[in-house]
Amino acid sequence: MTTMTVPERRVTPATAVRNTLTLAWRNLVQIKHNPMELIDLSIQPIMFVLLFAYVFGPAMSGSVAAYLPILIPGIIVQNALFATMTTGVGLNVDVTKGVFDRLRSLPIARTAPLAGRIIADVVRQAWSMAILLAVGMLIGFRIQTSALALIPAFGLLLAFALLLSWASVFIGLSVSEPEKVQVFGFVVIFPLTFLSNAFIPLSNNYPAWIHNIMEYNPVSQIANAIRGLLIGHDVAGHSQPVIGPAINALLWGVAIAAIFIPLSLRAYKRRV
């Protein structure tokens, strides 16, 4: 042990990738001991699906079945936004519990703890999207285009969530305790998803400014893109374009990421 092996000057890219995957494993392996977590992850969105479908459905669209094409894409988007909070909460727990200190004292890639967390959370995202879709299909939601459309739909949702999760990373690295991340999330995400067409068809009964917010809201854009991909037409039966809303949603995502990636990296360097 006293023989000094000459240490490496920096990590190789291969090591960085391995470190990242190891830390992603670390963030997912806990599910093995606590399978309930998978249910926890999904129980609230499932409850929302059922409540919205059976309470709002008949009032809004005349029947549950007629409401599902609006609701299911909308709620998947809302849930994806809430799920981005997991990233911030997890980072905050690591920082406050001293896990980050331990990781930083190891000769691993600096970015691995962050990247590992983000990758693990993408996996969680995909899981909860699949669950919501499955529940939706159980109660009558139908993909009216082609099952293959699920691939771009999931891809788009995951990309959107990944871009937005940088806001969560920043909050997670900036606040003093995990609960604050949650509070922050609720305060932003609830208004954002309700001031959109996630749960209702846009109508002209709103004052112009609210209508504008609802129309250009990134949540509306991505919900429209998903509806276009999975259903192909809107409530009125007009064909629902995909490309335009998808680009708008991604532009929103890129803008948000462009703000929060530098902020996050600065906070990360300072905090870790």
Place this chain on the structure above:
Amino acid sequence: MTYAIQAEGLVKRFGETQALAGVDLTARPGTVLGVLGPNGAGKTTAVRVLATLLKPDAGTALVGGFDVVRDAHRVRQLIGLTGQYAGVDEMLTGTENLILIGRLLGMSRAESRARAAGLLERFDLSDASERAAKTYSGGMRRRLDLAASLVGRPQILFLDEPTTGLDPRSRNGLWDIVRGLIDDGVTVLLTTQYLEEADQLADDIVVIDHGRVIAHGTPDALKTQVGGQILEVRPVTRADEVTVARIVSDLTDALPEVRDGLVSVPIADSSVMPAVVRRLDEAGVLVGELSLRKSSLDEVFFALTGQRTEEDIEPELTTSGASA
């Protein structure tokens, strides 16, 4: 490389707080450096700088011959760290926590699994190895954290208050482990509130207060340097302690401490001894015990920082000061 750890003029401030105000310290390879200091002295800050977690505002530090700022990645390949607050992942089991570290250090699956099992055994955690760390008691977490810092067989180990919260048995176990590491040639920097711990383990001690080193040396040198000697008198009848206290205070001009029928007072030299004996005799006090000893580290610490250590609160862990 003459020193395993060598810091010069470390300065770190947090806003208004000057956590480190120019700390110098060195640790020779294969020895234990004890860092003592009251709460808020800057011990943790110093450890965090040396373990590459925090950049100093000024000053330099070499660990294993590498600069902690410029060559941080190399330093990290040599060190192990057990922070003051256990850095274990509560959702993972004990085994997984250690496998995680092993894998991050580039060990194979099998290798890291074997290493984890060995360390868990050594830290008496085998029974709990498959339980999530959040079900562990405070002491078990602490031990798991220590085990985690040893996965990579570090040449230089930083332990920030490693025994705080451990019961006496675990504490002794930890001391044995530290001694074993030293035999293997590992250098250990350990901060502690327990003077007995520093006395037991440390080859050298630095005492920090308000971000400055206020004393350093071997435990023995510190005891001699600061405290001089302590005169202790225990009268046969407890009621006489007041008289004894008055007499020794007359003769030494110092304020004696009276505790459980034992009167103790620091003295500069032993020439007052005959006078003490004579005066006690004249006063008709029967003396049960009369002794002169080197001051304990506890008293040194008190003299240097004006603060009592936690040993006063946990008397079952104290051994009375070294006998003369």
